[in-house]
Amino acid sequence: MSESPASATPPPVTPPSNGGPPSVAARMAFYQRAGGIVTPIMTALLAFLVGGVVVAASGHNPLTTYREIFNGTGLNWFFQVGSHDIGLPFSDARVWFPWNVNDAQSEAAFNLQQTLLVATPLVFTGLAVAFAFRCGMFNIGGQGQYIVGAMVSVWVGSSWVGMNHGLHIVLAVVLAAFAGALWAGIAGFLKATVGAHEVITTIMLNWIAYWIGNYAFGQGGPLQNDFNESVPVSNDIAEGAKLPVFWGDALLQGLHVGFFVAIAALVVYWLTLNRTTLGYEVRAVGFNPEAARYGGISVRRSYFLAMAIAGGFAAIGGALDILGWQFRLGVIDIQSSQIGFIGIAVALLGRNTAVGVGLSALLFGALLNGTSTRNLDPEVFQPELAGNLTLMIQALVLLFVGADVLILIFWQRLRRLRPGRSAAREAPS
Amino acid sequence: MSIRAERVPGGWVRIVEPRSIAIGGMVLSLVGFFVVLPPLTLRTWVWPVTLGFFGVAAGIWAVSRGVRRVGWGAVVLGILGMTLGLLALESSVGKLDVVVVWSALLASMLRYATPLTFAAIGGMFSERSGVVNIALEGMMLSGAFFGILAAQKSDSWVFGLLAAMAAGATLALIHAFFSINLRADQIVIGTAINFLALGVTGYFFVDVYGDQGTPEGIPRIPDVNLPLDKIPTGLGEFLDDVFGSLNLMIWLSFVLLVVSYVVMFKTPIGLRIRAVGEHPRAADTVGISVYGVRYASVIVSGILAAAGGAYLSIGFLGSFNENMTAGRGFIALAALIFGAWRPFGAFSAALLFGFSSALAQRLPEYSGSAATLFQALPYVLTLIAVAGVIGRSIPPAAIGRPYIKQ
Numbered sequence: 049m050s051e052s053p054a055s056a057t058p059p060p061v062t063p064p065s066n067g068g069p070p071s072v073a074a075r076m077a078f079y080q081r082a083g084g085i086v087t088p089i090m091t092a093l094l095a096f097l098v099g100g101v102v103v104a105a106s107g108h109n110p111l112t113t114y115r116e117i118f119n120g121t122g123l124n125w126f127f128q129v130g131s132h133d134i135g136l137p138f139s140d141a142r143v144w145f146p147w148n149v150n151d152a153q154s155e156a157a158f159n160l161q162q163t164l165l166v167a168t169p170l171v172f173t174g175l176a177v178a179f180a181f182r183c184g185m186f187n188i189g190g191q192g193q194y195i196v197g198a199m200v201s202v203w204v205g206s207s208w209v210g211m212n213h214g215l216h217i218v219l220a221v222v223l224a225a226f227a228g229a230l231w232a233g234i235a236g237f238l239k240a241t242v243g244a245h246e247v248i249t250t251i252m253l254n255w256i257a258y259w260i261g262n263y264a265f266g267q268g269g270p271l272q273n274d275f276n277e278s279v280p281v282s283n284d285i286a287e288g289a290k291l292p293v294f295w296g297d298a299l300l301q302g303l304h305v306g307f308f309v310a311i312a313a314l315v316v317y318w319l320t321l322n323r324t325t326l327g328y329e330v331r332a333v334g335f336n337p338e339a340a341r342y343g344g345i346s347v348r349r350s351y352f353l354a355m356a357i358a359g360g361f362a363a364i365g366g367a368l369d370i371l372g373w374q375f376r377l378g379v380i381d382i383q384s385s386q387i388g389f390i391g392i393a394v395a396l397l398g399r400n401t402a403v404g405v406g407l408s409a410l411l412f413g414a415l416l417n418g419t420s421t422r423n424l425d426p427e428v429f430q431p432e433l434a435g436n437l438t439l440m441i442q443a444l445v446l447l448f449v450g451a452d453v454l455i456l457i458f459w460q461r462l463r464r465l466r467p468g469r470s471a472a473r474e475a476p477s
Numbered sequence: 478m479s480i481r482a483e484r485v486p487g488g489w490v491r492i493v494e495p496r497s498i499a500i501g502g503m504v505l506s507l508v509g510f511f512v513v514l515p516p517l518t519l520r521t522w523v524w525p526v527t528l529g530f531f532g533v534a535a536g537i538w539a540v541s542r543g544v545r546r547v548g549w550g551a552v553v554l555g556i557l558g559m560t561l562g563l564l565a566l567e568s569s570v571g572k573l574d575v576v577v578v579w580s581a582l583l584a585s586m587l588r589y590a591t592p593l594t595f596a597a598i599g600g601m602f603s604e605r606s607g608v609v610n611i612a613l614e615g616m617m618l619s620g621a622f623f624g625i626l627a628a629q630k631s632d633s634w635v636f637g638l639l640a641a642m643a644a645g646a647t648l649a650l651i652h653a654f655f656s657i658n659l660r661a662d663q664i665v666i667g668t669a670i671n672f673l674a675l676g677v678t679g680y681f682f683v684d685v686y687g688d689q690g691t692p693e694g695i696p697r698i699p700d701v702n703l704p705l706d707k708i709p710t711g712l713g714e715f716l717d718d719v720f721g722s723l724n725l726m727i728w729l730s731f732v733l734l735v736v737s738y739v740v741m742f743k744t745p746i747g748l749r750i751r752a753v754g755e756h757p758r759a760a761d762t763v764g765i766s767v768y769g770v771r772y773a774s775v776i777v778s779g780i781l782a783a784a785g786g787a788y789l790s791i792g793f794l795g796s797f798n799e800n801m802t803a804g805r806g807f808i809a810l811a812a813l814i815f816g817a818w819r820p821f822g823a824f825s826a827a828l829l830f831g832f833s834s835a836l837a838q839r840l841p842e843y844s845g846s847a848a849t850l851f852q853a854l855p856y857v858l859t860l861i862a863v864a865g866v867i868g869r870s871i872p873p874a875a876i877g878r879p880y881i882k883q
Contacts, residue, residue, distance in 0.1 A: 263849040267845055437676065439672050449665060450656075450661030
């Protein structure tokens with residue numbers, strides 16, 4: 049394991065070599081960093097390859113299918129390079145820009161807006177998994193935390209109509225984050241005090257949140273809408289609680305400013321982990337809780353805080369979805385949402401680093417959007433099939449991420465075979 | 478696992494032992510609640526409150542003597558019995574008669590509990606051998622789909638069940654290969670398998686059946702009709718309503734329960750599985766193949782979970798829809814943990830969760846939204862169980878840890 053870690057910061061650590069590693073998560077985190085950028089890319093490619101085999105096996109052309117999906121993602125918007133201009137924020141000035149942002153209505157631009165719209169919450173649920181992972185915990189509860197955030201924000205957003213615009217948004221997001229932190233904090237607290245395994249507690253909390261949501265917005269539930277008793281959906285949030293749309297048409301699900309919040313969250317994640325005492329402690333506990341304890345770090349406090357912060361991230365994702373484009377929350381949304389679970393794949397493929405999470409959120413956002421019923425031509429590939437193809441690719445990514453020890457060994461063999469390298473190694477002797 | 482502190486002499490001493498008193502308190506509380514329900518339907522608060530009070534007292538006494546787990550259980554049950562008893566008195570007799578039909582509730586409990594039992598006992602094999610299996614959900618789902626697919630194509634439920642088991646075994650094999658040989662994180666792999674099953678079953682479901690759904694008339698696992706109504710008096714009728722026409726799989730789940738208990742705790746095979754799950758290095762030292770035992774255990778768990786799934790599709794409903802397990806695999810996981818990784822514990826938990834599902838189905842008589850919230854009960858109970866408020870569930874020592882041969 050001589051390669052320099054790709055993510056800049058981790059202190060030197062040796063992989064636990066035998067039977068009882070301090071935690072599987074920590075061991076895996078090590079391999080992941082050692083693998084650098086190569087394994088994630090190979091992982092994703094391999095997953096798409098196997099997905100393509102399935103498509104071919106069921107009698108469709110994988111190449112045209114993938115091309116169609118790609119066109120649906122809107123990423124082809126970036127191919128249309130030209131000479132355009134872009135307005136600077138808070139001023140009337142315009143500067144040169146290679147892409148045409150003024151044309152927000154073209155198909156590619158619209159698709160790209162939708163892709164980024166889906167990628168936004170994925171960044172947050174990805175960070176929720178990643179942050180806990182860096183503390184040596186596996187947060188499967190992103191889905192429940194996301195639902196809690198969505199529920200609280202829709203409640204705040206639809207109450208106090210007529211509140212100051214900015215204040216209403218901030219209040220909804222902050223309260224949602226707080227609720228999500230408390231929700232995940234239950235798992236962190238139980239881990240810290242009685243040692244209950246966070247995987248079990250977060251799975252249970254997911255389902256409790258799921259049923260509370262079904263109850264609250266279902267027929268006769270306390271948060272069901274005031275206008276139609278037969279529709280299990282919440283009230284719409286107030287106009288003043290909606291996030292401003294900065295690209296595209298606000299009435300057609302344009303891209304809202306939550307996208308920038310997601311980018312800011314990635315920066316905050318990196319800063320917290322790498323430039324604060326809390327982040328140092330969290331990472332130390334993640335590497336080796338025993339050593340951290342000897343170093344005077346309160347392992348219990350780290351467990352609780354890491355879990356609470358993770359829950360806060362996921363809940364902000366839920367809040368931004370509500371305030372940005374959903375505007376209401378129905379039982380059907382709670383039942384069909386997978387954003388929190390996809391966050392697991394996002395975090396693991398992104399190697400729990402800020403940049404990695406951002407990129408893999410974009411990948412999965414594009415995949416989800418490209419395979420949606422709106423985008424796919426049924427002649428080429430049925431969208432109902434494509435949705436399941438997305439699930440399969442996601443599963444394969446997770447499988448190969450889990451098996452990246454294999455990819456790593458393969459990669460190292462490959463490097464060792466290179467003549468220049470072996471000669472250099474033998475030279476000193 | 479848990480070691481009995483000391484052997485208690487039999488006879489009289491055993492009866493006044495705090496543990497027995499606490500259990501007696503539990504029974505009293507239940508009786509207090511039972512008498513205000515149909516068919517007795519006593520309309521008085523005296524019985525539930527008095528008996529519940531005795532239950533709480535017995536519990537507190539037991540706790541003071543150091544029997545905490547059962548003691549607290551009796552306290553909680555006593556308070557619950559009182560509260561629920563008083564709630565039942567608030568309700569009208571007519572509604573009570575509609576909701577509390579014991580024979581229907583019990584039969585429905587068994588129907589809901591069976592898939593959970595299969596999956597939970599399957600999970601027990603895997604987890605006792607040290608491999609976390611949160612992929613029970615995916616294995617159930619694949620069993621449900623491939624079971625109905627094969628049953629329809631071959632026109633025989635036997636092939637359906639076998640195909641379901643094969644599908645579960647295949648997923649389990651993937652799980653085993655990645656988590657045992659490649660030493661991948663078992664939870665990541667479990668999550669991956671859940672997604673994989675969701676994707677694969679959804680994909681082929683759409684591909685094979687389109688938007689029409691599964692056709693009618695797919696052969697189903699038969700019901701076992703017992704002539705219990707031949708037994709005279711009302712008892713025969715009651716037994717007939719509960720056990721008279723249960724599905725074959727329900728009876729098989731009872732058999733499975735006994736067999737798995739015997740295998741796990743009374744045979745060398747079970748000893749090996751538990752040894753590998755508790756201390757793999759020691760097991761390896763005495764010549765047990767850790768990888769072999771783990772492989773076998775994980776595959777058994779896949780087969781059983783898939784059989785539970787097949788019961789859902791070709792036993793219970795006779796149809797399939799996307800993601801039809803809808804979290805039952807996780808309830809099974811909860812039952813396994815709630816039952817402290819033991820067959821009878823897991824089965825009791827499955828019955829409890831099955832009963833809560835059966836009751837939830839009837840609660841809309843009072844309030845639809847309350848019935849919805851009621852469905853969270855299994856998860857809340859499990860959360861409490863792992864939190865250790867009422868006696869903690871302690872997992873096998875080496876669970877989740879890949880083993881590296883030396």
